[in-house]
Amino acid sequence: MMEETRGKLLRAARAAFAARGYAGASMDELTAEAGLTRGALYHNFGDKRGLLQAVIDQIDAEMAARLRAVGERASHPWRGLLDEYRAYIEMAVEPEIQRILLLDGPAVLGDPSLWPSQNACLAETTRRIRTLVEDGAIPPVDAEAAARLLNGASLHAALWIAASKEPEATLGKALEAFRRLAEGLARP
Amino acid sequence: MMEETRGKLLRAARAAFAARGYAGASMDELTAEAGLTRGALYHNFGDKRGLLQAVIDQIDAEMAARLRAVGERASHPWRGLLDEYRAYIEMAVEPEIQRILLLDGPAVLGDPSLWPSQNACLAETTRRIRTLVEDGAIPPVDAEAAARLLNGASLHAALWIAASKEPEATLGKALEAFRRLAEGLARP
DNA sequence: CTTCTCTACATACGGTCCGTATGTGAATTG
DNA sequence: CAATTCACATACGGACCGTATGTAGAGAAG
Numbered sequence: 001m002m003e004e005t006r007g008k009l010l011r012a013a014r015a016a017f018a019a020r021g022y023a024g025a026s027m028d029e030l031t032a033e034a035g036l037t038r039g040a041l042y043h044n045f046g047d048k049r050g051l052l053q054a055v056i057d058q059i060d061a062e063m064a065a066r067l068r069a070v071g072e073r074a075s076h077p078w079r080g081l082l083d084e085y086r087a088y089i090e091m092a093v094e095p096e097i098q099r100i101l102l103l104d105g106p107a108v109l110g111d112p113s114l115w116p117s118q119n120a121c122l123a124e125t126t127r128r129i130r131t132l133v134e135d136g137a138i139p140p141v142d143a144e145a146a147a148r149l150l151n152g153a154s155l156h157a158a159l160w161i162a163a164s165k166e167p168e169a170t171l172g173k174a175l176e177a178f179r180r181l182a183e184g185l186a187r188p
Numbered sequence: 189m190m191e192e193t194r195g196k197l198l199r200a201a202r203a204a205f206a207a208r209g210y211a212g213a214s215m216d217e218l219t220a221e222a223g224l225t226r227g228a229l230y231h232n233f234g235d236k237r238g239l240l241q242a243v244i245d246q247i248d249a250e251m252a253a254r255l256r257a258v259g260e261r262a263s264h265p266w267r268g269l270l271d272e273y274r275a276y277i278e279m280a281v282e283p284e285i286q287r288i289l290l291l292d293g294p295a296v297l298g299d300p301s302l303w304p305s306q307n308a309c310l311a312e313t314t315r316r317i318r319t320l321v322e323d324g325a326i327p328p329v330d331a332e333a334a335a336r337l338l339n340g341a342s343l344h345a346a347l348w349i350a351a352s353k354e355p356e357a358t359l360g361k362a363l364e365a366f367r368r369l370a371e372g373l374a375r376p
Numbered sequence: 377c378t379t380c381t382c383t384a385c386a387t388a389c390g391g392t393c394c395g396t397a398t399g400t401g402a403a404t405t406g
Numbered sequence: 407c408a409a410t411t412c413a414c415a416t417a418c419g420g421a422c423c424g425t426a427t428g429t430a431g432a433g434a435a436g
Contacts, residue, residue: 002385039384042424048423048424108211110351150341150369155340155344156343157333157337159294163299174337180329180334181372185368216392224415227414227416228413229414236395379436381434381435383432383433384432386430388427389427390423391424392422395420398418400414
């Protein structure tokens, strides 16, 4: 079964990329870990970049689903936006996501918005901002531009937190500063 | 003269990293381009990462100087902040800076704020925000947190612009959204 | 039932690249 | 003038990626 092979390789690749980084991950080791050889890998994913792309698509989809769930649980649309970004930052602190999606991904594959996965995370936050504008909850703004900037801010916050000695305190500072910035969107 | 050798290698490395990316740049080619061999490189910079570090320190210092110059030319402190970030975004669109400092740098060396260069750019914008707070121009805010988020937003804006079909229009959208976010800092 | 083809991998090979170990000529020091 | 150090060159080993080739099994064709 080919689908099973792909699954095994994806799991092994996620673990290897997360643990050693894209450049440091050996395809021989990684495939052996999955009980296969590089032949299977090149047959299914084309090359090493293709494998990274597949891993990223998977992670991106998972993150977008988590974001949407968080946003939908919120009592108020504006609160939903803040909750989503809090969740985004917290996810971006996870080593696997940070290493693969935020550091290696852009370096190897270039601008995330050009990825085939279409960057589901970005689409999700863009959609939410657009909804806020359409509902009149915030003044008109280019939703994609705002989402991109807020995503960038969140991502940097996550790098900061991950490298911090006191992650909890740093998270608090980052969230407070983020709220201030986001409120710039809410004012006329 | 050792300083001259370092200079030659740094120039060649900047060009090679910018053109082919860190992973794609061959140290044999790069050193040959400088009229030297890998021996000189390992003697002066330790390893490939050390060379990247040196290149990044150089670029970072240049950017910080440019930022400071822009900020000081401004008529008003708040305007200085906006001008600085406009300049930051415009610099971050330059292929050399984007490729080396923003994409490969974090992937290879990790969080920029931990770099020996101390990230002069971040220090510069942090200093400017702190000044605004101390002068009472904006309400109190954690200057480092705000600077990190705004830098992250700018960086993402630059990636967006660089990948855009119509960079000028995209730059306009990004700057407008950025102004909105920054104004969140200015309100009580 | 036989044969042929096609698929999904495995194996083999070549070339590139990095880091280190070693060599070397010039400058410096005592 | 001998000895040492420095700044760089050369040589070597090992790892890794991509491709070319091999192969066992399944299904189609006749």
